[in-house]
Amino acid sequence: MSRESLEARLRAIGAERYHDKHPFHHRLHGGDCTPDQVRAWVINRWAYQAAIPMKDAAFMSRVYDPAIRREWRSRIEDHDGGIAEGGGIRRWLKLAEAVGLDPDYVASGRGVLPATQFAVDAYIRYVRDMPLLQAVASSLTELFAPKIHERRIEGLLAHYEFANPESLSYFRKRLTEAPKDVAYGLDWVLTHADTPEKEDMACEALIFKTNVLWAQLDALWGAYVEPDRIPPGAWRPGEGLI
Amino acid sequence: MSRESLEARLRAIGAERYHDKHPFHHRLHGGDCTPDQVRAWVINRWAYQAAIPMKDAAFMSRVYDPAIRREWRSRIEDHDGGIAEGGGIRRWLKLAEAVGLDPDYVASGRGVLPATQFAVDAYIRYVRDMPLLQAVASSLTELFAPKIHERRIEGLLAHYEFANPESLSYFRKRLTEAPKDVAYGLDWVLTHADTPEKEDMACEALIFKTNVLWAQLDALWGAYVEPDRIPPGAWRPGEGLI
Numbered sequence: 001m002s003r004e005s006l007e008a009r010l011r012a013i014g015a016e017r018y019h020d021k022h023p024f025h026h027r028l029h030g031g032d033c034t035p036d037q038v039r040a041w042v043i044n045r046w047a048y049q050a051a052i053p054m055k056d057a058a059f060m061s062r063v064y065d066p067a068i069r070r071e072w073r074s075r076i077e078d079h080d081g082g083i084a085e086g087g088g089i090r091r092w093l094k095l096a097e098a099v100g101l102d103p104d105y106v107a108s109g110r111g112v113l114p115a116t117q118f119a120v121d122a123y124i125r126y127v128r129d130m131p132l133l134q135a136v137a138s139s140l141t142e143l144f145a146p147k148i149h150e151r152r153i154e155g156l157l158a159h160y161e162f163a164n165p166e167s168l169s170y171f172r173k174r175l176t177e178a179p180k181d182v183a184y185g186l187d188w189v190l191t192h193a194d195t196p197e198k199e200d201m202a203c204e205a206l207i208f209k210t211n212v213l214w215a216q217l218d219a220l221w222g223a224y225v226e227p228d229r230i231p232p233g234a235w236r237p238g239e240g241l242i
Numbered sequence: 243m244s245r246e247s248l249e250a251r252l253r254a255i256g257a258e259r260y261h262d263k264h265p266f267h268h269r270l271h272g273g274d275c276t277p278d279q280v281r282a283w284v285i286n287r288w289a290y291q292a293a294i295p296m297k298d299a300a301f302m303s304r305v306y307d308p309a310i311r312r313e314w315r316s317r318i319e320d321h322d323g324g325i326a327e328g329g330g331i332r333r334w335l336k337l338a339e340a341v342g343l344d345p346d347y348v349a350s351g352r353g354v355l356p357a358t359q360f361a362v363d364a365y366i367r368y369v370r371d372m373p374l375l376q377a378v379a380s381s382l383t384e385l386f387a388p389k390i391h392e393r394r395i396e397g398l399l400a401h402y403e404f405a406n407p408e409s410l411s412y413f414r415k416r417l418t419e420a421p422k423d424v425a426y427g428l429d430w431v432l433t434h435a436d437t438p439e440k441e442d443m444a445c446e447a448l449i450f451k452t453n454v455l456w457a458q459l460d461a462l463w464g465a466y467v468e469p470d471r472i473p474p475g476a477w478r479p480g481e482g483l484i
Contacts, residue, residue, distance in 0.1 A: 053311055057302035060295070060318070061370065064351070066332075069295055070325045073318060076302070076311070083312045090308075109306070128303065 003190040006199050010137075010186075010206055014144040017210035020151070022217040024225065029151055031159025035099065036237040038160065040224040042096050043235050044216060047112040049092045049170075051120045053079045058128040059135050071184055078177045088177075091170035098167030102242050111235030115219035123212045126205075133198055134205035137189045141209050142182035149174050245432040248441050252379075252428075252448055256386040259452035262393070266459040266467065271393055273401025277341065278479040280402065282466040284338050285477050286458060289354040291334045291412075293362045295321045300370040301377050313426055320419045330419075333412035340409030344484050353477030357461035365454045372447070375440055379431045379447035383455060384424035391416050 019025060027033050028041060056075045063069050081087025093103040105111070127135045149171040156163040165172070193202045223230045230236055261267060269275050270283060298317045305311050323329025335345040347353070369377045391413040398405040407414070435444045465472045472478055 050306065050308070053308070054303050054305065057299045057311070060299035061297070061303055061366065063296070064292065066292070066295070066322050066328070067325075069299070069318070070322050070328075073315075073322065076315060080308050080311050080315065083309075086308070086312075124303065 002194075002199075006190055006193055006202065007186070009199070009203055010140055010189075011143065013203060013206050013210065014141070017207065017214065018141060018144040018148070019210065019213040019217055020144065020148040022214060022221075024217040024221050025148070025152075027225070029155030029159075031155065037224050038099050038162075039101055039237075039240075040220055040235060042092075042099055042101060043106055043111055043240070044113055044116045044220055046092060046096070046106050047109060047116050047120050048213075048216060049079070049089055050107075050109070051124055053089075055124045055127045058124055062128070062132065062135070068188075075181055078173075078181075088170055088173060091173060095167050095170060097242065098162040098164070100162075100241055102240050105240030111233075111240060113219045113223055113234050114231065115222075116216045119212045119215040119219075123209070126208060130205070131201065133189065133192050134201055134208075136185050137193075137202040137205035138209040139185045140182060140189065140206050141213060142178045143186065145178045145182075146175055149178075244436075244441075248432055248435055248444065249428070251441070251445055252382055252431075253385065255445060255448050255452065256383070259449060259456065260383060260386040260390070261452065261455040261459055262386065262390040264456060264459040264463075266463050267390070267394075269467070271397030271401075273397065279466050280341050280404075281343055281479075282462055282477060284334075284341055284343060285348055285353050285482070286355055286358045286462055288334060288338070288348050289351060289358050289362050290455075290458060291321070291331055292349075292351070293366055295331075297366045297369045300366055301374075304370070304374065304377070310430075317423055320415075320423075330412055330415060333415060337404075337409050337412060339484065340404040340406070342404075342483055344482050347482030353475075353482060355461045355465055355476050356473065358458045361454045361457040361461075365451070368447075368450060373443065375431065375434050376443055376447035376450075378427050379435075379444040380451040381427045382424060382431065382448050383451050384420040385428065387420045387424075388417055391420075 024041070028038070033041070053076045056072060056079075060069050060072055060076075063072070077087065079088040081090060093107060096103045096106040109117075123138070126138060130138075153168050153171050156168060189202050193199045223234060266283070270280070275283070295318045298314060298321075302311050302314055302318075305314070319329065321330040323332060335349060338345045338348040351359075365380070368380060372380075395410050395413050398410060431444050435441045465476060
């Protein structure tokens with residue numbers, strides 16, 4: 001009974017705060033972004049993608065139970081991939097190339113907005129420092145990811161020339177990876193949040209994570225949608241192209 | 243030239259300080275340990291084994307370069323293994339069973355000497371907090387591991403009934419895993435320690451790590467070789483048997 005009510009609370013947080021509601025995503029998926037706005041998104045979202053395995057490693061560095069580590073490790077494998085073929089991170093660089101960006105420029109992390117990097121680093125630190133329950137619960141935005149990925153694939157294919165199965169392979173792959181990960185994480189949270197206080201902690205962690213995602217799009221909007229607010233050192237249109 | 247002199251310095255640290263020189267290992271490999279002293283060693287060394295993937299995850303949580311993470315990840319895979327088959331950690335529990343210990347007792351970490359746990363935790367923190375050069379250099383005790391593993395396999399097989407290919411499979415496997423890991427780590431350190439200060443830092447890291455290993459055997463000796471010094475809460479002969 002309590003498991004169900006907690007799951008409902010977690011899902012309500014997504015319905016209210018997940019970044020599919022952010023106006024930048026409405027622009028992006030609706031075909032209203034300029035090529036440079038798409039590039040700015042690809043560059044900044046790279047900082048988040050690239051940090052996900054670090055975040056998952058930070059989690060594993062705190063887990064004494066090898067069984068949990070064995071389950072969790074597949075997240076790092078999915079993102080980093082093997083030495084030869086790479087993983088989600090390399091697929092993200094395919095997208096970078098498709099929108100006309102030099103993948104080495106993107107992978108260097110130069111040009112990422114400081115506010116984006118701060119949000120990403122806050123996420124790594126949160127997972128490293130907070131109680132394990134919250135470290136796991138903060139991953140549960142994956143509950144809401146398949147929907148946004150589906151909408152994104154559809155929206156990008158409909159509106160942008162760069163979009164094709166290869167350039168969007170990152171999102172396509174996440175459609176199967178994220179549900180596997182979130183099933184484990186959700187079950188873990190529902191099992192371990194066994195007091196009202198812990199339920200609140202789990203919800204706070206998920207809210208924190210929705211803030212991490214939202215703040216990145218706010219930074220993007222301020223710098224690249226509103227005119228002339230690109231901060232010093234951040235990517236400027238014309239830089240880092242192929 | 244500088245690469246060679248640094249490698250020589252690192253190897254000299256091993257020759258002077260690696261725990262193959264510790265009197266406990268002379269006893270163990272020479273067949274002079276009682277069954278309870280072997281058990282105490284298996285219980286305490288578990289704490290170290292079990293922490294290695296946490297240490298490696300702590301390292302990966304700090305590495306922005308996916309190529310380094312992809313190389314490093316195999317260390318976690320070697321120790322934790324897959325969900326079904328397990329890895330080095332599970333092979334260690336085979337040894338525990340072979341010496342008459344309940345593997346669940348050993349895996350619980352109960353009975354581990356506080357001084358052992360402190361040393362192990364210091365290693366995880368070191369790798370999480372120190373400059374990457376030192377985090378990598380601290381792994382280079384693997385340079386000296388194959389020799390001790392060979393001597394151990396030989397000594398245990400010669401002197402103890404519990405020793406057989408299955409119970410010693412952990413050490414046998416490390417004979418091929420450790421050289422692969424250390425080749426990468428050594429090359430990284432020799433490449434990145436490109437000033438005299440950094441060479442000193444790398445050597446200090448390796449000395450730190452030899453201390454982590456030595457301190458564990460000192461604790462073992464004080465508690466289980468010298469009479470009547472087992473601290474409160476630590477494993478006592480008769481506990482945790484199958």
